[in-house]
Amino acid sequence: MSKIKLMSHLVAGYPTDELSFTAARALVNGGADILEIQLPFSDPSADGPAIQTACTKVLQRGYKTKDGLAFIERLHKEFPQVTIYLMSYGSLVYTPGVENFCKRAAQAGVKGMIIPDLPFDYDEGLTAACHANGMENIPVAAPSMSKERLAKLSKAGFPYIYAALRTGITGTDTIIEESTLEFLKAVAQGGSKVYGGFGISSGEQAKALADNVEAIVAGSVFVKIITKNENDADKLYKEVRAKAEELTGKTNK
Incomplete structure (x- = not known):
């Protein structure tokens, strides 16, 4: 089996910049x-307990947007071959001005923005600001969308769409069912490439999804590993790498 493409989610600065x-x-x-690097946010609408707790701990250190962007810039310089997306919520983007924020993000090395609470058709100018700065806006599709709205999104011309594989919050296991695959087909019907995530934590889930998405998305599983090993950097590295290898099909578990 060929390698499975993986988009991995990290909270910037969690638990420290060095460990992150x-x-x-x-x-x-x-x-x-x-x-996919998340800027810590105080009241996330889609993140489960693992990511919420991580965000809270980083914010308690006085972490600001500029610190998150500096972290992204460091990643981009170290790994120029790796695509970096920024994930956050609308108020962090809107407060400094959408165009200003997008310019700063692009300068840091960001190639795409994932802002779940900005609807694709009322995005405060995010798509235009992304394009002006060489980035893509990657809207989020959810199974709770009506068929009409999902069809509108799928045909809106976005190169990539992030498909949340179920409603609710991240972090609990998602069962890949026939309805999941039907939803992914609906998201892709307009020609967009689809990233599929929410509750992906095992190689078996990744394999079940791989043929139906551009890349699988995994986040909470890595945040939990980081939390468990925050006092042992070597073990943190080994366990995060092992899980990434499992999800990409490098190892079979």
């Missing part, structure tokens, strides 16, 4: 094709 960077290195060495 160690985790990123492990992900890249484990085969991750895309790093």
Whole structure:
């Protein structure tokens, strides 16, 4: 079986910038094709307990948007071959001005923006600002969307769409069912490439999804490993890398 493409999610600065960077290195060495870096946010609408807790701990250190962008810039310089997407929520982008934020993100090395609470057709100018700075806006599709709205999104001309594989929050296991695959087909009907995630934590899930998506997305599984090993950088590196290798099909578990 060929390698499965992996988009791996990390919270910038969790639990420290150095350990977060160690985790990123492990992900890249484990085969991750895309790093989705989340700027910590105080009231996330889609993130489960693992990511919420990580965000809270980073924010308690006084972490700011500029710190997250500096972290991304460091990653981009270290791993120029790896695509970096920035994930956050609308207020962090809107407060400094959408165009200003997108310019700063692009300068740091970001290639795409994932802002789940900005609807694709009322995005405060995000898509245009992304394009002006050589980035893509990657809207989020959810199974709770009506068929009409999902069809509108799928045919809106976005190169990539992030498909949340179920409703609710991240972090609990997702069962890949026939309905999941039907949803992914609907997201892709307009020709967009689809990233599929929410609750992906095992090689078996990754294999079940791989033929139906451009890349699988995994986040909470890595945050949990980082949390468990935050006092042992070597073990953190080994376990994050091993999980990345499992999800990309480098190892079979």
